[in-house]
Amino acid sequence: MWICGAENKGRFLYEISLFGHRISGDFHECPVRVSAFDYGPFFINTNTGKSKDMTFFEEGVEFRLINTISRAANMSMTFHPPPFGQDLWGRRTKNGSRTGILGQVLSGSSDVAACGIYYVCHLNSGLECSVPYVFDETLWCLPCPRSFPYWLSLPRVFELNLWIAFILVYVIYSSMTWLLVTF
Numbered sequence: 001m002w003i004c005g006a007e008n009k010g011r012f013l014y015e016i017s018l019f020g021h022r023i024s025g026d027f028h029e030c031p032v033r034v035s036a037f038d039y040g041p042f043f044i045n046t047n048t049g050k051s052k053d054m055t056f057f058e059e060g061v062e063f064r065l066i067n068t069i070s071r072a073a074n075m076s077m078t079f080h081p082p083p084f085g086q087d088l089w090g091r092r093t094k095n096g097s098r099t100g101i102l103g104q105v106l107s108g109s110s111d112v113a114a115c116g117i118y119y120v121c122h123l124n125s126g127l128e129c130s131v132p133y134v135f136d137e138t139l140w141c142l143p144c145p146r147s148f149p150y151w152l153s154l155p156r157v158f159e160l161n162l163w164i165a166f167i168l169v170y171v172i173y174s175s176m177t178w179l180l181v182t183f
Contacts, residue, residue, distance in 0.1 A: 025073060026073070027075045029074060029075065030075050030076070031077070031078050032075045032076070032077055033079075033111045034066060034077055034110065034111070035080045035082075035083075035101035035104040035105060035114070036062070036101065036114050037083070037088050037101070038082070040060065041060060041061050042060050042061050042062040042063070042116040043060040043062060043063050044057065044059040045057060046059065061134075062116070065114075066114055080101075080109060082101075083099065083100045083104065085099070087099040087100045088115075089102060089118070090102030090103045090113075101113040101117070102124075105127065116134065119132055
């Protein structure tokens with residue numbers, strides 16, 4: 001219930017939030033499985049001499065971001081081993097499934113995929129993407145076209161062989177007309 005006050009200031013009767021907190025900010029060390037691989041500057045693998053079955057990250061732009069989020073929400077992170085082969089980010093196969101870290105999320109073996117991923121939410125309805133925070137631009141350098149003189153605009157209408165055919169037809173037609181007139 002809304003109570004109107006003086007000077008158009010009002011308040012709720014019981015002063016409770018209109019939209020209650022449905023998700024608490026504390027996940028009680030709930031494990032979040034993250035799919036990532038060594039790809040600087042996003043994730044930098046520091047697995048030097050440690051277990052080959054586990055993936056360890058201690059540096060990188062996205063590692064810091066996801067680490068900050070997990071500490072703020074009181075979650076624990078476990079990193080899924082990187083995918084095999086060349087399809088690290090993932091591509092669509094002939095049967096409709098995906099490979100790579102996107103495939104790990106879609107199959108349910110990971111909860112989050114992060115590693116400089118391009119925006120793919122429009123390609124698959126099973127994914128929910130965050131707001132992009134890394135942008136890439138492409139700059140094209142093209143030479144300015146040379147301008148043609150105005151007198152060259154007429155000959156450029158047709159190719160050379162067509163101009164030669166026009167001239168030959170004109171010469172043949174005019175000579176035949178001259179011959180008909182004189183004889």
